[in-house]
Amino acid sequence: MKPSYIGRLAPSPTGLLHLGHARTFWAAQERARAAGGELLLRNDDLDTARCRPEFVTAMVEDMRWFGLTWAGPMLTQSTRLLLYRAALARLHVAGCIYPCARSRRDVLAAAGAPHEGDEADEPVYPPQFRPPADASLPSLTDPVAINWRFRVPDGETLTFTDGHFGAQHAVAGREFGDFLVWRKDDVPSYQLACVVDDDAMGITEVVRGADLMKSTFRQLLLYRALGLTAPGFYHCPLVTDEKGVRLAKRHDALALRTLREQGRIPGQLRVDWK
Template sequence: MSILYRGRIAPTPTGYIHLGHARTFWIAQQRAVGGVLVLRNEDLDRQRCKPEFAAAMLEDLRWFGLDWQEGPDVGGPFAPYTQSERLPLYEDALRRLLAMGLAYACTCSRKDLARIAAPHAEDDDEPVYDNHCRPAELEPQDFAAGVNYRFRIPDGEVLQFTDGNLGSQRFIGGEDFGDFLIWRKDCLPSYQLACVVDDAAMQITEVVRGRDLLKSTARQILLQQALGLPTPAYFHTELVLDDHGERLAKRHDALALRTLRAQGISPQQLIDSFMK
């Protein structure tokens, strides 16, 4: 008996959905034909996420022609589908990692972290942490509020996976990425931890997202292994670039779906542009 395909789209309501998001989400929908597509509202950035952006996100994606079977607006068996409503699940995962001695407190400030070389613009990835706060020996510890926590990676371990679009991928712990943040002192999980917990809880079988998140996939596989969670398949898409060869960001208002819609451009015209 084949396993039902379960894909997801996971926008963050920190601005308006742009053409790059639309292309990735459209690919996700194509791959979910015959299965289930989940929409997850990743609204953990308290400063930048706005209710008006969340409402616009749903409206713009519906206009574009996306159709999800589970989400914050339609419900589903794994509700809630808004991350800010799922905080106890993330804290439980953190407590498990701490109890296993796989995470440690980090007191580095932004100023402290500025001493680490800037990430490469190619993937906009976080720099390799210099282990300033890593203890010589990790022991089980209790959760404490108001503390940053990092996941201790196995240095030198090779992480390999086959991407559904980009083929074989290989990363080395301690070289391509270092100990990464999994919990912030404002009592919120990092993207890495929240994503792993939710993908498992929502039984996602394939993650479709941009190629700039390849290293995040390596990190998340480590978390999945540590927490005893299944690893879904991955499909990383090429990025949509602007006229200067830079990847699109939410500052590209001219390429926001609602801007293009106001200009009279149809969803089909946008989809046709993806096919060129």
């Protein structure tokens, strides 16, 4: 019988996992246990320039050392490109996307493209760069050799209730703009791959860091455009270093592998977590 709660762990093997990852993954495990559900493991390895096999091995070993468990075999995104391409085709037929030859530098340099200092997030795409809504749409090529963007409904307020932070809202076209769904190197964006996989895996709640809150609004639009039911969302507060900077994979001192080699005990690392 399928459990009523299915969560997931979805690390990306672009470096060693750190204590921030562990705290988010532990929250995911605790929520699954409390609901009598299960966790699945997904290897988000679409960043071919940075993903390395040794990081896949390390992330599995380090998560098991930390006390994380999951059901079934690991799902690997790079083996699922046909599923993502099928979703792209559906968006294309629906007229939800358009080709984009503009670079990130173009977008950042354009007037009316606020970025608000958030380097981890996409800048707001300038409306003057998007083609008219009634412009003819070129066919998808194989392989894809140009970026494709999702056209957001300007001015629409999107809302959802976060399991940790409560009611959330964002205005499309103001707080986030047209976003990438497929890259010119013929790889799906995080937004599209995440939606397709979370739906295919039957995920009922996505537990992840608060830095991905804005991505949730983009993904809600993709769920709607693809006719899929969105899961619940629970965004965890970010873990910061002694200077208040959120942890990144460059924080080697707080990498799980480093802590493990130092003889640290996972239970002791979790003692102050709430």
